[in-house]
Amino acid sequence: MTNGHRIVVLGAGYTGMFTAVRLAHRTRRTDVRITLVNPSSRFVERLRMHQLATGQELAHHRIPDLLAGTGVTFVQGRATTVDPEARLVTVDGAEPLPYDTLVYALGSSTGTTVPGADLHAYTLNSPEIAGRFAARLAEVAACRGTVTVCGGGLTGIEAATEIAESHPGLRVTLISPDEPGSMMGPKARGYLRRALDRLGITVETGARVTKVLPDSVELADERIVRSDACLWTAGVRVSPLAADAGIATDDRGLILVDATLRSVSHPEIHAVGDAAAVRLAWGQIHGTCQSGLPTAQYTADTIARLVRGKAVRPFRFGYFHQPVSLGRRDAVIQFTRADETPRRIHLTGRAAVAYKEMVSGSPLTTFRLSRRMNVTTIVSKGGRATRRPAA
Structure with missing residues (x-):
């Protein structure tokens, strides 16, 4: 009996969840086993954390429910080490997980490096902390x-x-x-x-x-x-797991990736979202859901093609908008060029509120639809600028 191609996805935030669900659909007719690892069984809507911080009640989404029918195995626990040479992930409270392909989607959190911030300030790093605030x-x-x-x-x-x-x-x-x-x-x-x-x-x-x-x-x-x-809410930090494992990272701890979002030191490792140092011809993308979901979509499709022995094309992406809520009754949407410089057009008031709510709710809709069809999250591929490789 074959073990098949073992894929482990670390992190069940927006990017890790989308990668796992889309990959399951894209590889449903292949001998692939996908395991998703996350410390909590709750899916956290990071786009709504400021609502939790003011005491608003939000829907409680369970990761096993979002994975229902996909065939993805969920392991609840915190990844403590990655051994790239042995291709093994150690998870607290669970058996070590061997992998043939690893998707690193541990994301980022708010850093509290200023003296006293870790003792006297709250963050939006988790629902529990937001609840205390x-x-x-x-x-x-x-x-x-x-x-x-x-x-x-x-x-x-x-x-x-x-x-x-x-x-x-x-x-x-x-x-x-x-x-x-x-x-x-x-x-x-x-x-x-x-x-x-x-x-x-x-x-x-x-x-x-x-x-x-x-x-x-x-x-x-x-x-x-x-x-x-x-x-x-200022500053960003990432998990030290990749750097500690000897995976090539930049000075912030982001995994250095090639044009196909694979680790430059360990090609069997794919990095998505906030965990990856993704550089395009117009510059480096920064950690947002707007850029994270396209990296997840691309990575799921890339792994599916690699499993079948097919060639892959470089990742292309361009920014499209900056949606900002201003309470529950107001918002402003700035539409942008691919490099995130502002265009002339923007949206305000009720129309912007509806737009922002659509954006905030779209990831969950995408996950559910992706269990049975290919749903795209890439609004812009960046135009001509991303047709050439980064310098």
Whole structure:
């Protein structure tokens, strides 16, 4: 009896889940066994974590349910080591998993390297932490206190506006080195700024947090900003698992990949989403669901072709939009070129709210449909720029 081709997928976030489900469909007539490994049996909608952080109830999705009918084996546990030479993954609480092909989809989380951030700030790294922040938020709101959101990227903007809308009595301060929405065009950025003003959010632009204290944050110019609760959304960290295993990574720990998203040091390892250093002709993609799902789709299709002995083409991708919720009743959508520079067109108000909700809910719909058909998540392949290899 043959063991078949053994594929192990590490991580059941957006990219790991999509890779496993699509790969199962694409290899259903081949001798392939797919195992998906994740510490929790709950599928976390990272796009909605700012809602959890304000105490909103969200649907609870179980990974085994999402995998039903695919033939994918789910192993609940944390991967502790990868041995690329033996092609073996060690998982706590489970038997070691041998593999012929490994998909590394462990993603990223918010880094808390600033002194005191790990002790006195909350993050959106898990539903449990977001739930604890929501409880603290309710306490602070009861005494009309102050909340600081550190980081003016899209996550920080969505969190700050969600907090201000959910708890109008709170004083919310958004602290950012750059102007919020700086990557947007002037009209979308202006709309965003007016939304922050309408919600009563104080914006500290050009400010860098140097220390988080129990009741305040300290800025680089030595100013102290009162903070009864601090939400940290700045900075990114990845699992050290790949680097510890001797897999080639960049200085941030992202796996270095070739044009087909395979490890440059271990070609049997494919990296997707936030875990991969993917460089295209116009630049390196950054960790978002918008770019992560296409890497998962491409990798599932690539592995299916390799299993059948077929040739593969290089990965191509271009950005299309920047959707940002501004609470539950407002949003702004900036449409972009492939390299994420803004186009003239943008969307606001109710139409933008509906658009953003469609985007946030689309991964789960994609997973369910992908159990029985090929669903594409690639809106743009980047045009002419991605037809040539990266420098």
